Amino acid sequence: MNIEPTTPTAKNPPEQFAGDVWVDPIAAPHEGDQRMTVALVRFAPGARTAWHSHARGQYLRVTAGVARFGDRDGTIIEVHPGQTLYTPPGQDHWHAAAPGCFMEHIAMLESADDPAGTTTWKEHITDDEYEGRA
Structure with missing residues (x-):
């Protein structure tokens, strides 16, 4: 057993x-047969991801604020806080x-x-997509 080293908070890339x-980061694989990655992600008001998908899906547990x-x-x-969203493998989505x-x-x-194929990043979402007008 060991306490994981603290990794500094990083700002996500504008791409x-x-x-x-x-x-x-909370957890990352240590051994070759491990696959789990866990991170706490914080968004400023209106901040959002680009379109993307995950090869094996993703769970997102909202802990504060309101997510879209x-x-x-x-x-x-x-x-809302306490709710968990599941996105299936290969489904294009964004979060904000x-x-x-x-x-x-x-x-x-x-x-x-x-x-390298865990997450496939695509184009940025538009303001209309974010607002549900697309």
Whole structure:
């Protein structure tokens, strides 16, 4: 057993996120057969991810604020603290803080067989998509 080393909070890259978004890693694989990655992610009001998908799906547990999640058919789901959203493998989606409030969630996912293929990043969402007008 060991206490994991603390990793400094990092700001997520603008190629994949719009607005201010920070990540604190919680868990990452140590052994070759391990796949689980967990992180605490904090979004400033209105901040959002670009479109993306995960090879093995993803669980997101909202811990503070109000989250928005959208998919390609235009559905937007608001998720509140204590609720967990599951996105199945390969489904294009985005996540964001609702306007006017910070949001944080715990992101949980498994790595793909090739870790480089775990998350496929795509184009940024538009303001209309974020607002549900697309």
